[in-house]
Amino acid sequence: MLNTSASAPSPAASSAARAASGHPEGVSDDEFRAAMSRLAAGVVLVTAQEPPLDPDDPHAPGTEDVGMTATAFLSVSLDPPLVMVSLRTGGRMDELLEEQPLWAVSVLADHQRQIAGRFSMKGRISDRLLFADLDLTRGEATGAPLVSGALAMLECRTEQRVLAGDHTLVIGRVLTAHVPSAEGGPLLYFRGRYRHLG
Numbered sequence: 001m002l003n004t005s006a007s008a009p010s011p012a013a014s015s016a017a018r019a020a021s022g023h024p025e026g027v028s029d030d031e032f033r034a035a036m037s038r039l040a041a042g043v044v045l046v047t048a049q050e051p052p053l054d055p056d057d058p059h060a061p062g063t064e065d066v067g068m069t070a071t072a073f074l075s076v077s078l079d080p081p082l083v084m085v086s087l088r089t090g091g092r093m094d095e096l097l098e099e100q101p102l103w104a105v106s107v108l109a110d111h112q113r114q115i116a117g118r119f120s121m122k123g124r125i126s127d128r129l130l131f132a133d134l135d136l137t138r139g140e141a142t143g144a145p146l147v148s149g150a151l152a153m154l155e156c157r158t159e160q161r162v163l164a165g166d167h168t169l170v171i172g173r174v175l176t177a178h179v180p181s182a183e184g185g186p187l188l189y190f191r192g193r194y195r196h197l198g
Contacts, residue, residue, distance in 0.1 A: 040190040041071040047144045048103040069120035071189045081174040104144035107152040108187040110196045141175040153178045
């Protein structure tokens with residue numbers, strides 16, 4: 001007969017582990033991050049245009065481009081064509097996409113690591129400066145900036161927003177999709193670092 005008493009944690013130990021983790025299920029933030037860092041993810045740049053603060057005032061600041069790097073992006077449905085991006089609830093992009101239903105996605109190539117790093121910095125400089133020296137095109141359906149040389153470019157309109165813990169899942173209908181003749185493979189994110197395929 002297998003004796004499991006030596007390996008089974010006591011109720012007190014289990015209770016202490018749950019208390020330390022901050023979650024009733026017992027998994028800690030660090031354990032969860034470490035486990036999920038083993039999942040390789042593609043890297044995209046999500047962009048949108050911030051509408052003018054006061055469209056009736058000719059002296060008010062005009063439209064501004066906003067962008068952020070994301071690794072939680074995936075295809076949801078073929079019919080209709082839907083994609084989803086996960087955004088930190090209350091972050092700038094989340095708040096913008098709550099008001100602005102049109103946004104775009106550039107699937108970054110492996111040679112665009114600097115772009116990914118630039119738009120994921122904490123305490124970063126203004127978005128206007130981040131976009132300043134990039135080779136961009138404008139989406140025909142959204143007006144949002146798209147990065148030249150990306151592996152794929154998608155324009156989307158928000159269909160649904162779902163609160164999930166500390167993130168918002170934004171589901172968008174794909175309005176346009178282009179696959180330019182870009183060279184190179186995808187930019188990946190694995191174990192906390194940007195990586196190349198291969």
